[in-house]
Amino acid sequence: MxxxxxxxxxxxxxxxxxxxSVGNAAAITHGQLDGGRHPYVGLLIFDVAGDPAWECSGVxxxxxVVLTAGHCTSGxxxxxxxxxxxxxxxxxxxxFPFSGGTSIEFASIxxxxxxxxxxxxxxxxxxxxxxxxxxxSRPVTDRGFAVLPSLGFADALPKGTAVTxxxxxxxxxxxxxxxxxxxxxxxxxxxxSMVVPSNDVIHSxxxxxxxxxxxxxxxxxxxxxxxPALVGNIIVGLTAFGNNGTCTGVGYEYRxxxxxxxxxINSFSH
Numbered sequence: 001m002x003x004x005x006x007x008x009x010x011x012x013x014x015x016x017x018x019x020x021s022v023g024n025a026a027a028i029t030h031g032q033l034d035g036g037r038h039p040y041v042g043l044l045i046f047d048v049a050g051d052p053a054w055e056c057s058g059v060x061x062x063x064x065v066v067l068t069a070g071h072c073t074s075g076x077x078x079x080x081x082x083x084x085x086x087x088x089x090x091x092x093x094x095x096f097p098f099s100g101g102t103s104i105e106f107a108s109i110x111x112x113x114x115x116x117x118x119x120x121x122x123x124x125x126x127x128x129x130x131x132x133x134x135x136x137s138r139p140v141t142d143r144g145f146a147v148l149p150s151l152g153f154a155d156a157l158p159k160g161t162a163v164t165x166x167x168x169x170x171x172x173x174x175x176x177x178x179x180x181x182x183x184x185x186x187x188x189x190x191x192x193s194m195v196v197p198s199n200d201v202i203h204s205x206x207x208x209x210x211x212x213x214x215x216x217x218x219x220x221x222x223x224x225x226x227x228p229a230l231v232g233n234i235i236v237g238l239t240a241f242g243n244n245g246t247c248t249g250v251g252y253e254y255r256x257x258x259x260x261x262x263x264x265i266n267s268f269s270h
Contacts, residue, residue, distance in 0.1 A: 037190060053078065068131075104140065115129040129264075149256060154257050166230065206252040
């Protein structure tokens with residue numbers, strides 16, 4: 001699920017990912033337990049051939065509408081057959097990652113028809129239209145909702161703007177001899193990151209965030225794909241990819257304030 005030196009931040013379900021336990025200080029790369037701060041952010045499991053295959057994060061914008069990354073919903077060559085979401089701040093459901101307990105099944109799964117990975121060489125073709133929509137099998141009305149941005153919202157953000165990233169992804173990696181495995185504890189975490197100046201040719205679709213914990217800035221990692229980057233409760237972007245396999249340096253959030261993204265999202269009845 002990677003291309004060149006760019007890494008999609010989807011979480012492949014492995015024993016280490018499901019059962020790994022880490023201290024709170026590591027968090028969502030230099031973050032902390034979210035608790036009830038962002039109750040509208042959930043942990044999504046996607047099935048292939050009826051079996052749990054990978055996890056992502058997502059954000060509720062209406063009683064049955066969850067936004068997430070297009071590379072989560074598309075399957076990238078594998079047919080996604082269903083899935084479910086948990087909104088618990090700590091997912092301790094004994095049924096996890098299967099149906100039951102506090103989970104809510106997906107009624108339908110949708111990917112922006114223009115979504116594509118590696119459609120051209122280099123960064124411009126690595127990722128485009130990276131948004132997916134999950135319709136839930138029953139409404140959720142006790143979590144509140146994140147808010148869609150106005151058209152061009154991200155363009156007005158000064159460099160250095162603080163944003164909050166939220167997700168259930170990897171908090172740390174195993175040490176020692178590579179390959180290093182990501183460890184997650186199925187808790188929702190949040191962290192404060194920062195918009196950094198970008199001359200990237202994809203800046204019209206993505207905003208760039210610092211993922212450098214050494215500078216006191218939090219960030220995103222594997223399994224945080226589709227989780228929101230927020231200013232207040234306004235969604236600036238959805239976690240898409242990072243530039244290395246250790247989730248440091250910079251990360252990219254797919255902007256949903258563009259005409260194309262808003263038109264696609266608003267095509268689903270709220």
